[in-house]
Amino acid sequence: MQLKAQKSIRYVTPVTSNLEDIRHTFPSDNLPAGKSKAPYCRQLLYKNAICQKNGRWITSLMSIPELNDPLALFHNWLHEAEEKEVGDPTAACLATASIDAIPSARMVLLKNADSSGFVFYTNLESRKGDDLSNNPQAALCFHWESLHRQVRIEGSVALVPGGEADQYFSTRPKAVQIGAWASTQSKPLKNRSHLDQRVVEYTAKFGKSTVPRPTHWSGYRVAPERIEFWQQEDFRLHDRVLYVRDGSIWHHKSLFP
Numbered sequence: 001m002q003l004k005a006q007k008s009i010r011y012v013t014p015v016t017s018n019l020e021d022i023r024h025t026f027p028s029d030n031l032p033a034g035k036s037k038a039p040y041c042r043q044l045l046y047k048n049a050i051c052q053k054n055g056r057w058i059t060s061l062m063s064i065p066e067l068n069d070p071l072a073l074f075h076n077w078l079h080e081a082e083e084k085e086v087g088d089p090t091a092a093c094l095a096t097a098s099i100d101a102i103p104s105a106r107m108v109l110l111k112n113a114d115s116s117g118f119v120f121y122t123n124l125e126s127r128k129g130d131d132l133s134n135n136p137q138a139a140l141c142f143h144w145e146s147l148h149r150q151v152r153i154e155g156s157v158a159l160v161p162g163g164e165a166d167q168y169f170s171t172r173p174k175a176v177q178i179g180a181w182a183s184t185q186s187k188p189l190k191n192r193s194h195l196d197q198r199v200v201e202y203t204a205k206f207g208k209s210t211v212p213r214p215t216h217w218s219g220y221r222v223a224p225e226r227i228e229f230w231q232q233e234d235f236r237l238h239d240r241v242l243y244v245r246d247g248s249i250w251h252h253k254s255l256f257p
């Protein structure tokens with residue numbers, strides 16, 4: 001489901017209603033070169049403080065929409081990243097940890113995201129596959145430079161059903177399917193020609209027939225327990241909203257930047 005970007009309004013406790021106080025809150029060495037303190041702080045005040053209601057400021061400083069469903073917000077941001085990001089917006093850093101709690105991280109591509117979780121595909125006998133078979137917990141981190149945004153996802157991991165992996169594998173170009181057979185991912189490679197030779201062998205083996213999905217290649221689904229949205233803001237006063245799953249509902253709270 002794609003949503004239009006929304007501007008959120010959140011209540012904050014008033015620090016001050018006095019413009020002079022606000023000016024003094026931000027020393028001039030934090031201001032961009034050439035900007036005088038007073039107009040910049042006034043702009044900051046006007047941008048952030050809309051009005052006071054029931055003794056509290058209503059502010060637009062926090063720009064992350066608060067939805068009941070963080071998946072909808074994720075898709076909203078991903079959609080915006082698809083339009084603006086120069087690189088692949090589905091690229092995410094995947095962190096795993098070994099049975100000895102040694103962490104490792106690498107990039108993967110997100111292939112599906114719905115209420116059941118975030119799916120990526122890989123070789124199950126790779127280093128990450130070893131980690132996940134021993135310790136089925138993972139974190140994904142998306143960074144969209146063009147939007148100054150980050151999303152962090154954490155949760156337990158399970159293999160996708162075989163039929164789902166077969167369906168996805170069948171959509172891959174044949175050369176990529178052969179590559180999944182030829183590469184014993186993360187294992188030592190004597191030299192490049194050894195990989196080339198394996199590609200030739202599997203290309204000959206499958207010929208013109210359909211390439212089946214290797215049993216050592218499939219997808220993992222990260223079932224999110226925590227999803228944190230981060231939006232860059234002025235003066236490093238970034239906006240962060242953490243969603244934590246409680247059964248079928250999500251609670252959210254703001255975090256200090």
Ligand SMILES: Cc1cc2nc3c(=O)[nH]c(=O)nc-3n(C[C@H](O)[C@H](O)[C@H](O)COP(=O)(O)O)c2cc1C
Binds near residue numbers: 108109126128186
């Ligand atoms: C942008 C990008 C996307 C990648 N996507 C995947 C992917 O979806 N699946 C995968 O197995 N490796 C992917 N890789 C390669 C991994 O980062 C990594 O090198 C490989 O999976 C082996 O990791 P491991 O030894 O920790 O298991 C990608 C690399 C980059 C730079």
